[in-house]
Amino acid sequence: MTPEQARLDDSLPDADADTEHYYLRLYVAGHTAKSIAAMSNLKRVCETHLAGRYDIEVIDLVQNPRLAAGDQILAVPTLVRRLPAPLKRIIGDLSNTERVLVGLDIRRKVDVS
Amino acid sequence: MTRPTAIELPKSATGIAGFDDILLGGLPAGRPTLVCGAAGCGKTLFGVTFLVNGATRFGEPGVFMSFEERAEDLAANVASLGYDLDDLVATGKLAIDHVRVERSEIEETGQYDLEGLFVRLGYAVDSVGARRVVLDTIESLFSGFTDTAILRAELRRLFAWIKDRGLTAIVTGERGEGQLTRQGLEEYISDCVILLDNRVVDQVTTRRLRVVKYRGSAHGTNEYPFLIDEGGISVLPVTSSGIERPVSEEIISAGIAGLDAMLRNGGFYRGSSILLSGVAGTGKTTIGGHFVNAACKRGERCMIFAFEEGADEICRNLRSVGLDLRQWVEAGLLRFEAARPSLYGLEMHLARMHRDLNRFDPSVVVVDPISALRGPDVEVHTTLLRMVDLLKSRGITGLFTSLRAAGSLHDGTDQAISSLMDSWIRLLDVEANGERNRVLYVIKSRGTSHSNQVREFRMTDGGIELIDPYVGPEGVLTGAARLSQEAREHAAAERRRHEIAQRGRELARRRDALERQVKELQATLDADQDEAQALLIEEQAQDAMLARNSAAIAARRGSAE
Numbered sequence: 295m296t297p298e299q300a301r302l303d304d305s306l307p308d309a310d311a312d313t314e315h316y317y318l319r320l321y322v323a324g325h326t327a328k329s330i331a332a333m334s335n336l337k338r339v340c341e342t343h344l345a346g347r348y349d350i351e352v353i354d355l356v357q358n359p360r361l362a363a364g365d366q367i368l369a370v371p372t373l374v375r376r377l378p379a380p381l382k383r384i385i386g387d388l389s390n391t392e393r394v395l396v397g398l399d400i401r402r403k404v405d406v407s
Numbered sequence: 408m409t410r411p412t413a414i415e416l417p418k419s420a421t422g423i424a425g426f427d428d429i430l431l432g433g434l435p436a437g438r439p440t441l442v443c444g445a446a447g448c449g450k451t452l453f454g455v456t457f458l459v460n461g462a463t464r465f466g467e468p469g470v471f472m473s474f475e476e477r478a479e480d481l482a483a484n485v486a487s488l489g490y491d492l493d494d495l496v497a498t499g500k501l502a503i504d505h506v507r508v509e510r511s512e513i514e515e516t517g518q519y520d521l522e523g524l525f526v527r528l529g530y531a532v533d534s535v536g537a538r539r540v541v542l543d544t545i546e547s548l549f550s551g552f553t554d555t556a557i558l559r560a561e562l563r564r565l566f567a568w569i570k571d572r573g574l575t576a577i578v579t580g581e582r583g584e585g586q587l588t589r590q591g592l593e594e595y596i597s598d599c600v601i602l603l604d605n606r607v608v609d610q611v612t613t614r615r616l617r618v619v620k621y622r623g624s625a626h627g628t629n630e631y632p633f634l635i636d637e638g639g640i641s642v643l644p645v646t647s648s649g650i651e652r653p654v655s656e657e658i659i660s661a662g663i664a665g666l667d668a669m670l671r672n673g674g675f676y677r678g679s680s681i682l683l684s685g686v687a688g689t690g691k692t693t694i695g696g697h698f699v700n701a702a703c704k705r706g707e708r709c710m711i712f713a714f715e716e717g718a719d720e721i722c723r724n725l726r727s728v729g730l731d732l733r734q735w736v737e738a739g740l741l742r743f744e745a746a747r748p749s750l751y752g753l754e755m756h757l758a759r760m761h762r763d764l765n766r767f768d769p770s771v772v773v774v775d776p777i778s779a780l781r782g783p784d785v786e787v788h789t790t791l792l793r794m795v796d797l798l799k800s801r802g803i804t805g806l807f808t809s810l811r812a813a814g815s816l817h818d819g820t821d822q823a824i825s826s827l828m829d830s831w832i833r834l835l836d837v838e839a840n841g842e843r844n845r846v847l848y849v850i851k852s853r854g855t856s857h858s859n860q861v862r863e864f865r866m867t868d869g870g871i872e873l874i875d876p877y878v879g880p881e882g883v884l885t886g887a888a889r890l891s892q893e894a895r896e897h898a899a900a901e902r903r904r905h906e907i908a909q910r911g912r913e914l915a916r917r918r919d920a921l922e923r924q925v926k927e928l929q930a931t932l933d934a935d936q937d938e939a940q941a942l943l944i945e946e947q948a949q950d951a952m953l954a955r956n957s958a959a960i961a962a963r964r965g966s967a968e
Contacts, residue, residue: 321523323523323526332517335517355522355526356526359527359530359533362530363527363530363531366507367526368521368524368548369519369520369523369552370519370520370523370526382514383512384514384515384516385514385515385519386518386519387518388517389516389518390517393514393515394516396514
């Protein structure tokens with residue numbers, strides 16, 4: 295599925311998306327500078343755009359290596375949007391807020407409002 | 408890994424037949440090896456074989472990290488080769504991790520690394536205690552991430568990590584333009600690079616592999632053909648061994664009494680090579696059939712590589728001369744490997760032969776006919792040379808038939824390989840007096856004196872029979888000419904017999920006459936003797952009478968006195 299298609303598919307439920315709950319999972323590998331940066335960046339974005347309707351689960355692959363294969367994690371940090379569907383994957387330390395918003399499908403809504 | 412090694416580099420056997428020979432033991436243990444080649448040339452299979460053999464034969468569990476195929480697809484794909492990946496996974500000898508790289512699902516937002524890959528690989532390695540790793544095809548990562556600088560740094564780190572963990576790894580890479588792999592992986596993996604190739608020449612495909620480099624070890628440098636079939640991968644080391652090899656003093660029968668007699672010591676040496684050349688229809692296959700039949704009768708295993716006829720055809724045709732090869736096939740002593748020459752390249756034929764010989768382990772092999780192998784002369788020649796070498800190195804007696812073009816005195820193929828052959832029997836058609844007769848003669852037979860005669864042979868219901876030659880003032884006669892000559896001789900003999908009988912009778916008559924004369928004389932003699940006897944008796948009687956008379960006179964005189 296191309297990102298465009300994904301967005302089109304999303305467009306219907308997006309009509310009343312304000313109430314949508316975001317289940318996010320952040321995969322990191324140890325307490326590196328990148329993982330710490332990613333965590334704080336994610337918090338910031340979520341508080342700004344998804345206040346009150348998000349859950350973040352942080353998984354440290356160093357402690358739980360088994361989980362890496364399940365969500366097809368290659369790069370770390372990886373942020374996985376488990377809900378709402380479809381599954382989205384964003385890699386990097388989330389320092390580029392613009393791209394994080396696009397990746398999480400929040401960007402478009404910001405534009406609309 | 409940079410510590411100097413006085414002894415030989417530790418190696419990790421792949422278990423791929425022939426390949427370890429080329430590598431002089433195996434892949435460099437504890438290091439990554441790059442296996443590259445174009446699509447469909449067997450990279451993945453190479454990796455899988457390496458792992459399966461490691462797990463099942465060398466007690467080294469492995470990890471297969473697939474960047475292309477899903478684990479279940481992979482298992483299904485190699486199941487046809489007899490590899491049960493699911494079972495290996497279940498018994499903890501193999502771990503398969505499918506790494507899915509989907510560009511569209513990945514949004515890059517700042518700095519990242521591929522620690523996830525390391526974690527996964529590390530976890531998989533630890534879960535089975537892996538000593539071997541296959542990364543197939545890691546270049547797929549380049550399609551999933553835009554930041555190639557990060558990727559390259561991470562790959563470098565990955566290969567260093569593999570070395571640090573002492574894992575023997577195969578990394579596959581797609582052949583790229585102007586370099587071995589698309590992304591220049593050879594830059595990172597320089598210990599051992601193997602290039603697979605799938606070449607099409609004259610519509611015939613041949614798989615080949617070459618060890619491009621092998622740091623710290625000698626290796627075979629040629630291009631070696633390899634096979635992928637239901638038996639897995641087998642590589643044919645084509646470099647022939649030396650000429651020195653143990654030789655056998657044993658003589659084995661050619662299966663035709665007359666031919667054995669022509670060879671003086673009763674047949675061919677075991678392990679020798681025999682060339683049977685002749686034009687079409689001279690009975691090459693039939694003589695080969697006799698040879699095989701004789702070997703099977705002795706309880707030896709035989710193999711026929713047939714390029715022109717199928718197994719059933721050969722069996723049926725040979726039944727007409729009283730050879731039942733079917734029974735040997737059923738007894739498991741004989742195997743046919745029939746394939747069209749054009750089905751594979753020459754190398755592939757050789758490789759298949761190599762593999763079949765390994766599996767069946769025959770002591771007699773018939774190749775019928777070698778002239779069916781077509782290609783550039785040089786290639787055909789080297790192929791045949793290696794074929795002969797292959798058989799000789801295993802002590803297998805090989806009989807090669809060769810079809811010569813009718814009319815030509817010497818065929819190129821015959822000429823080229825005749826020096827490799829220990830025995831060379833040529834079959835000829837002799838056309839004369841409106842008929843065609845088959846004759847054969849032994850051109851050479853190394854290590855044995857042999858008849859210099861050209862012998863006619865016939866195919867009878869009971870097999871091939873060599874006929875005593877008629878050598879007359881006009882040369883060797885065959886067929887009807889021989890028959891009429893024989894008839895003439897027969898008539899002459901008959902005449903002679905008559906004459907002798909007649910003279911015998913005359914002599915008998917003369918003896919009778921003489922005997923009669925003897926009898927007459929004897930009778931005369933007897934008569935004379937009777938007469939003499941009678942005279943004697945008369946004389947005695949007279950004497951007695953005279954005596955009596957004188958006595959009577961005396962008595963009378965006495966009384967008168």
